[in-house]
Amino acid sequence: MIESIRLNFKDTLALSIHKCKNVRELKQIHSLVITSPNLSPNEHCFLISRLLFFLCAVNESPDGLQYADKIFRRIAVPSLFAYNAMIRANSTKIKDPFSRESLILYKEMLCNNLTPDTITFPFVLKECAKRVDSLMGRSIHAHAVKFGYEGNAYVQNALISLYSECGILVDARRVFDGMSNRDVVSWNSMIVGYLRGGELDVALDLFKEMNERKDIITWNSMITGFVQGGRPKEALRFFQEMQFSSNDREMVRPDKITVASVLSACASLGACDHGRWLHSYLKRSQMECDMVIGTALVDMYGKCGCVERAFEIFNGMPKRDILAWTAMISAYALHGHANEAFKLFENMEAVGVRPNSVTFVGLLSACAHSGLVEKGRWCFDMMRSVYGIEPQVQHYACMVDILARAGQFVEAEDLIRGMPMEPDVFVWGALLGGCQLHGNVNLGEKIAQNLICLEPQNHAFYINLCDVYAKAGRFDDLKKIRALMKDKEIRKSVPGCSMIEVDGIVHEFSVKGPPEVPMMEAIRSVLMVLSDEMKRETNTNIFIP
Structure with a gap:
């Protein structure tokens, strides 16, 4: 009878632990476990282990993991189950993504002569991937081989994620190719690795070969x-x-x-x-x-030109973070609505949202598009003096663009010379654009030639120099640059193209070839009509007395 009561009490507690949804309820059950005289040592150990597992799984309270750690440290001889629960919890916590606690627990487990299993390795490898620690990851990989788990699908998937995260795609692919049974996680992990590494075509080939059912993660990744x-x-x-x-x-x-x-x-x-x-x-x-x-x-x-609609969406958002404010400011800036952009910035400050570096890129761009030189200077100075944001190269490029468009070349050159970092092609390009706009041939020629020396195969710099010469009427120099490009076989690395959406279909027009034949035939017919009308208009104007 007593044994039956004790068994029912143990099962009741175990069921209660399973049904818990927050840390507070788990703490209450913990108090029952440690104060109950009717539990045997084995039952007590079992319940504490289950309690520890569910406590680690509950992410509602920030002190849940701390409480679990206190319970764990009071266990005289922690089991493999207890270690796995703590390793898992520490490897997945978000608050401190670079914690080494999982690796420390793993080392303790080995020192206590406990053999890791198929639950241990995936989460320890996840910790290494999170820390982008390929050296430690390789050590854990060696342990997986040593303990005979190298062929386990869960371990192999974790290894693929580790090597992909560390940018070692050769090793990730070696693990993938060596798998006897691949699941959708295996394919997804390898595809994501190639996508992150910029090898889009390889990822696409793998995507087409995928035998498993493609899930939402597969499609989202692509x-x-x-x-x-x-x-x-x-x-x-x-x-x-x-x-x-x-x-x-x-x-x-x-x-x-x-x-x-x-x-x-x-x-x-x-x-x-x-x-x-x-x-x-x-x-x-x-x-x-x-x-x-x-x-x-x-x-x-905003980027599609529907600025009013963008503001309607923005204005209807119940909550707005800095990304939302910046997106709307950038939409105004893109279309030259500087006053609206700065008014929105003032509203953002009023509600206590702190701008970031991208916000100021939007504001400076608005000044450049609207010719607001003084406002640009004020904005550039304020980001450092008020918000402590050090200008980056993109901010300098915007400021140089503002000054160059206004013909303030001396100030623009002084700003470039005072940059704490090396000016990039966008900074010089902004200054060169101002030279083209205002016909500053001498400075434009010097900048373009310097850029050509830095990147002699970049076609854009030659084209810009040609534009400077054309603006100044120096057509002989323009011909020399064209001849130089021909001698060096300098062409556009990426053919120019434009796109337009018609009836929900995006059509692409490129110098490398025409679009689909039906569309091209329709375009040619329209061009012929326009050409005939232009000829008639020209002939009519010729005979006007």
Whole structure:
């Protein structure tokens, strides 16, 4: 009878631990465990271990892990289960992403003659990946081989993530190729590794070879990777393919990450129709429009030229962080609305949101586009004196652009000479642009020639110098530069192209070739009509007395 009561009490506590949702409830159960006289030593150890596991899993309270650590340190001889719970909790905590606690626990576990298992290694490797510590990661890899877990799928997936995070894609691929049973996590980890490493085409090949069902992580990785890799049109194509794909007979539905990434692609392409459709999809699907999505919408509408719509979205956001404010300020700056940008900046200061370095890039850009020299000087000085933000090279480039557009070349040169870092091509390019605008041939020639000496194969500098000579009417010098480019076989490394959205379809026009034939035929017919009208207009003007 007593044994039955004790068994029921133990099971009741175990069930209560399993149902707990916060640290406060777990603490109450802990007090029952340590004060109960009806528990045997083995039952007590079992309940403490279960308590420790669930306490580590609860992320609601910031003191949850600290409380778990206190319990763990009071265990005379911690079990492998207890060590794994603590290693897992420490490797996944967000507050201190560079903590070494998981590695310290792993070392303690080995010193206590406990053999790690398939739960231990993935989380220790995750700690190494988080710290981008390839040296320690290789040591843990060696331990996995030593203890016979190198062929475990969970360990192999963790190794792929580790080597990918550390940029060692050769080793990541070696682990991947050596796997006998790959799951969707294996494919996703390898694809993400290539995307992060900038090897988009290799990632695409792997994506096409993928035998497993593609999940939302797969599609999000491809969409986000190609947007960040400067290939937004292909990212849109992935999104369209995703809508017709399925996973275990269920449609793969977009989530917030998908929407934010696709909106970014629309912003890069100026694909406003796509962006509007996605905005309406958000409403239809009743997906929460949080700060991330709201900011992405503001950025998309702003870059597509719908500034008023961007402000409507911004104004309707219940909460706005610095990213949202900066996106709206940048939208105003992009379209030359400097007064609106600075008014918004004042409102941002009034509500206590502190600007960052990107905010000031937007404000300085607004000054450059609107010719506000004094406002630009004030803004450039304020970022350091009021907010303690040291100007970076992009801020200097904006300030040089402001001065050069206004013809203030002496001040612009002084600013460049006083830069704490080496001026880059954008800084010199801003000054060169002012020289072209105002016909400052001598300074423009000197800058362009210096840039050509720095990067003799960069076609842009030769073109800029040609523009300077053309502006000054020095066509003989222009011909010499053209001849020099021909002799050195200097061409554009990336062919120029432009894109336009028509009826929701983004069309690309490039010097390397025409777009699809049906569209090109329609364009040629329109050009022929325009050409005939221009000829008639010219002939008519000739015979006017």
